[in-house]
Amino acid sequence: MKPQLLDWKLANRIKGEEFSSSASAIAEYAAKELIEKAHLIMPGVEESVWLVVKQILASGTSMAIAASSRPASGSEHLIAHNLENLCQGKAIHGEQCAIGSVISMFLHGGDWRSMVSTYSKFGLSVRARDYGIRDDIMIEALRTAHRIRKERYTILGEVDLSREAAQNALSITGIL
Structure with a gap:
């Protein structure tokens, strides 16, 4: 799903x-x-x-x-929009959504690895560095993405993730 x-x-x-x-x-x-x-x-x-x-x-x-827009927009879009705010012009919206989809699926406990595999078939990387996104920016984007649309509840919850939790999740998924 x-x-x-x-x-x-x-x-x-x-x-x-x-x-x-x-x-x-x-x-x-x-x-x-x-x-x-x-x-x-x-x-x-x-x-x-x-x-x-x-x-x-x-x-x-x-x-x-x-x-x-719920059927097509959740936590992955919150992360993408937060990346757009934090590092304008580094990656296009779809690339940012791909990164957001992988980390969101990881947080849901789903099969994020198959997403990475599918994206790679299109030559799409989910490594933040490949788009010029620094690790600290990617961590901050994940930690605070829930603030983008406070009325839209997602797996990101209602409070900032800890820096350590964000870094760990991003590292496990290969985004960092």
């Missing part, structure tokens, strides 16, 4: 936030389709573009059903 959907389910359990199983299923389908067909996605191939566009449309549909 995508980390943003795990965040949404967590918010439903902890905070009573409304959860749409239909929107969640569509968002999960879109992600699984891309992962399963990753080997078919190649630069400059029209069929590849269509495969990706169909899943973007499915993701948009899931957000329309939920009347929220």
